[in-house]
Amino acid sequence: MxxxxxxxxxxxxxxxxxxxxxxxxxxxxxxxxxxxxxxxxxxxxxxxxxxxxxxxxxxxxxxxxxxxxxxxxxxxxxxxxxxxxxxxxxxxxxxxxxxxxxxxxxxxxxxxxxxxxxxxxxxxxxxxxxxxxxxxxxxxxxxxxxxTVSWVLEIYPALTRRRVLAIRLALLHRSAPTTEHIDSVAGAALLDGLATEVVRVRIDFTQYAEAYYFHDGEDHSSLAAVLGYAVALARQGQAARRPDVRLAGDLLAGALDDLATILDQRFLHLDGTTTEVFAAYAADHDRKVTQP
Structure with missing residues (x-):
């Protein structure tokens, strides 16, 4: 006994x-x-x-x-x-x-x-x-x-990467780039850079799932609020005339779809489209999706 x-x-x-x-x-x-x-x-x-x-x-x-x-x-x-x-x-x-x-x-x-x-x-x-x-x-x-120390040192850099991407998207939305701006060499580099940052955030949500339960505060630093604009940028790139811009737009769209899949499978369980998942993500974080 x-x-x-x-x-x-x-x-x-x-x-x-x-x-x-x-x-x-x-x-x-x-x-x-x-x-x-x-x-x-x-x-x-x-x-x-x-x-x-x-x-x-x-x-x-x-x-x-x-x-x-x-x-x-x-x-x-x-x-x-x-x-x-x-x-x-x-x-x-x-x-x-x-x-x-x-x-x-x-x-x-x-x-x-x-x-x-x-x-x-x-x-x-x-x-x-x-x-x-x-x-x-x-x-x-x-x-x-x-x-415990390792957990703290790992989770906050992940939050920083997410908020940096959010602020960058918010600044782009404020600048309102035109079709001519996107359909250029600089536009291709911009979309490719955004795709890379989205992939990093996707990995963070996989490896540091706890990061989802951190609220980002203001709308301009909330990824949940600005992901809808990232989708609009990807579509704008996919409709461009330059092949390098279309490729970058496809990369960004693929990265966003992959991020939506992770959010849906691990947190939201919506089984919806990328747009629907991002809208549910924004609602879950008490945010409204930024309109293009």
Whole structure:
């Protein structure tokens, strides 16, 4: 029975490690806990009366919540591993009151001290397998800290790339380039550059799915609001006379279709056209599509 309880703790720890792997390091980023928390908080914010303000807080708060859940589950998982063997399989320092406390409380205390790598030493494992398990928990705690820092350092550059593309499209829309502007060497370079940036954003949504739940603030920096204009630019390029501009227009249109497919499959589940998906994306982020 003692080993069955410990195996429950092992299962909890492995579940968090799996979620860490899929959220931070797996190319498709299918994290279970993180995706559930972010999706739930996003839906709650959309139903709130303070929707614009709440949507802006979802991304950062959801990341903090996910990291907190990872830490709590790891601590509880290791505590459950220790619990059936407490205090008999551990050595207590002279004068320690640990043996006078409930075994579960001592187990949580030991787990918290170990995962934080404090190493106070008032409770130390005595049996051989526990002497191996305890340092392993410290390694897991260090991995959690490293993973949290890596997650933050990865997600915000992805948001920057998305907002840069949005602002560029907004500036182009304000400039209102004519058919003559697009049907030129500079127009071909412009459309090709936009296609490259759209592909980068598409990859970001694949590898950093959490970025979807970050609200972009103002309309001019919101990709959800200006993607409709990118579609119009692609069509304008496809209708040009110059073959290089038509090719660049085809590239941009293909990149936008690919981005719409990712948004639809992973977040919106609309099964619609590119225009319909982008309109749903804008509505989900409380934005209106910019008209050509």
């Amino acid at each position: 003692e080993w069955l309880v410990s195996l429950v703790g092992v299962g909890l720890v492995l579940a968090v490690l799996r979620d860490l792997f899929h959220t931070l390091w797996h190319p498709t980023r299918h994290g279970g806990i993180s995706r559930f928390v972010m999706t739930s908080m996003w839906r709650l914010a959309r139903r709130s009366r303070l929707r614009p303000r709440m949507l802006g807080l979802v991304g950062p708060l959801a990341m903090v919540t996910v990291v907190g859940l990872w830490a709590v589950i790891i601590i509880l998982g290791w505590a459950i591993i220790y619990w059936p063997h407490m205090p008999g399989a551990f050595t207590l320092t002279p004068g320690s009151r640990a043996a006078q406390q409930p075994a579960l409380l001592d187990s949580v205390y030991l787990s918290l001290v170990t995962v934080a790598t404090l190493g106070l030493g008032d409770i130390t494992p005595g049996e051989g397998w526990l002497r191996l398990a305890s340092p392993l928990e410290a390694l897991v705690g260090f991995a959690l800290l490293t993973a």
